[in-house]
Amino acid sequence: MTLEQTVLENFRELPTDKQQEVLDFIQFLKYKLSAKKRLAISDKQEFLTKTQEINDFWSALQDFRQRADLESIDDDTFENLRDKSPGREVNL
Template sequence: MTEQYSIDRIQTDWKEIADELAKGNPVELLGTDKRIGILVSSDDDKRLAASQASPFREESFWDGYRAFRQKADSSAIDPDDDLFANVRDPSPGREVNW
């Protein structure tokens, strides 16, 4: 069973919270009207991280670019279209005083 502790009493209950985590038990933190978080032991954290793909995995730009190219539908791009025909503003821009 998950132990629950009020966030208002976290300073006074910190020893009990640490003891629960050391036993491998998760600890639920409660705000005034809702659950605001769960603390888990280091072992549980490692187990959870290993069981799912980490959003923070280290990947080089090149790896990400290659993955994008594999997923992107390049057939939707017509090479005869001038993709950049209307992207530049034809106006002369602002006046510059030297």
């Protein structure tokens, strides 16, 4: 028996209100799947657009400098950033 036949057989055994719930769930899954596809296509198009705008390293660097607030980075930004634990012990 195929999966489709098993699902259909079990579906027919359910009361009408439960069959409606199954249908609602199937429609929800289809919507969720189509939303993921739309998002994936949108992300790819955005990525392609951005990569087409930047042709070389210099352009990418300039773009980064415009987006990043480098003036606000100071010593306090990196204070207590590094893990000062001794790490693993090495026996030679």
